[in-house]
Amino acid sequence: MTAITTDRPSTADAVPSSDELVARAANLVPLLRSNAETTEKQRRVVEENIEAIKAADLYRISVPSRLGGLQTDVTTSLRVSVELARGDGSTAWATTLMNVSAWMIGLFPDRAQQEVWGEDPTARVCGVLAPTATSRKVEGGLVVTGRWGFASGCLHSQWAGLGIPIVNEAGEPIDQGMALIPMSDLSVEDTWYVAGMRGTGSNTLVADEVFVPDHRILSVTRAIGGDYPTEHTGEALYRSALVPVLALVLVAPQVGLAKQALEIVQASLAKGRGISYTFYDKSSLAPTTQLQVAQAAQLIDTAELHMLRAAGDIDRAAASGEYLDFDTRARVRADVGTVARSCREAVDLLLNVHGAGSFAEANPLQRVWRDLETGSRHGVVNPEIGFELYGRALLGVQEQITALI
Structure with missing residues (x-):
């Protein structure tokens, strides 16, 4: 691996904090929700969303600071993605994939980075x-x-x-x-x-x-293996482990979608809806409802905790100048599967609570369900593959099933 230099972001003092960037994403949730149906019908993110995310500087979080970006860390990027997905899954997914692609450009030689951002630091x-x-x-x-x-x-x-x-x-x-x-x-x-x-x-x-x-x-x-051609080896973000980053970003929108589903169900229950064909005129008073909502919330927490643990491991290794070790990289692939499975199970429970009305076209819960079911089937997210390769690592089996670790 290339030796580490002492390059330092030239605009570090101007970079908003991680919490500030996450707050900016959270502030966009009402707009993204209001445009979600239009985004789906047009089969592309509406321009109002694109411009709002751009205005919040959330397309620059993975761009080098020396080229006008914010150069945050992986944890911040994931937290931003989660908040955007609380508003709209498609917008969050597209934004997440553009941001991680920008991160990958930070691994290229400086000449290539200059061609992308030298004249336009907002290029996606x-x-x-x-x-x-x-x-x-x-x-x-x-x-x-x-x-x-x-x-x-x-x-x-x-x-x-x-x-x-x-x-x-x-x-x-x-x-x-x-x-x-x-x-x-x-x-x-x-x-x-x-x-x-x-x-x-x-x-x-x-x-x-x-x-x-x-x-x-x-x-x-x-x-x-961590051998990146960038000359700016002092920039911790661009020392992050390749495959763990590329895999982990895929589940951040899924966590946000599961959170959105929980919020939709909580709001519906707060209106006092009952359970059909029972004596419960308020579903929220039924133990079955309480148990399933609690279980769903715990599954979402499990998903987010696995995601943030993995991100913290990536960030700490990058900050120390060490490439993330093989066993931890393998575990991150399993973490990704755990996040996806937990989010799907959580939303399944919430659909049970909300009932058949969840699938009405006018109900945003059905779009959340479809988005989550689709996004969580990405090939790199496959839980069984992640568990198998992690199991091999744990048991010292040298032959692996993929190079993407």
């Missing part, structure tokens, strides 16, 4: 890690052709980080990489027709013989 980035492309080696870089599905945030970004095979002059794959490409060099195919997270605009990006210079190609294989 989307990303797809899967190398669904072909590459051809030419002088000074690679020529890339490919299609990348599920590109969340692509409708609101100026750049994209896209997975590619890195090949030699003979066309033989020698590495897996991420190519940083301006959106002006890509086309967007309208392919995002789904049951949940409809408003994320996670369409398909297409490249046709696009030249990508060497300085805009990141070795994913080396990055998994």
Whole structure:
């Protein structure tokens, strides 16, 4: 790994506190909720949401301070995502994926970072890690052709980080990489027709013989082990462990969605609704309701505590200059599965409490349910895979089932 230097953020004193940024996100919840139906119908985040998040500086939380960003930590980024998802799952998901893509640009050489933010510190980035492309080696870089599905945030970004095979002059794959490409060099195919997270605009990006210079190609294989090409090695945020960050951000919106579901059910119960076909004219007085709401709240707390523990481990290791150890990285993959499963179980209990009315189109609870069920099925979130690889690590089994640890 590259030796640590003593670079320090030039605008550290001006950076809002973590609590202030989370409060800004919380203040946007009413707006995001009011626009949630429109976001879903349009299959993209409404511009009013985009502009409000931009005005709150929440797209700059993962951008280097030397390039006009806030350069916070992973914990802050996750807490912001949770609050945004209390308002709208699609908006939170797209924002989260753009912010983590911006974090990845902080791992690239300075020359690439300057190209993204040198003239526009508000530029946004989307990303797809899967190398669904072909590459051809030419002088000074690679020529890339490919299609990348599920590109969340692509409708609101100026750049994209896209997975590619890195090949030699003979066309033989020698590495897996991420190519940083301006959106002006890509086309967007309208392919995002789904049951949940409809408003994320996670369409398909297409490249046709696009030249990508060497300085805009990141070795994913080396990055998994903490070998990042950025020259600014004193910046703790960009020493964070790659796969734990990429996996953990995916469940922050799920925690926020579960919290939103709890708030919806609490508000409904406060109105004094009863339980159909029983003598309970106030559901809140029924032990079954009390038990299920308490169990749901505890599951949400469990999810958030696992998420924040993992984020704290990542942040502490990055601050110390040590790359997060393998066993902890493996545990974070399991933590991600625990968060997703706990959130799903919590919302399932809340749906039981709220009853069949939960699925009325006019009820926001059905959108929360669909968004959570969709987002929690992301391939990197899969609980069984996370538990299996963590179990192998715990038992000292050397052979693993994925490189993404």
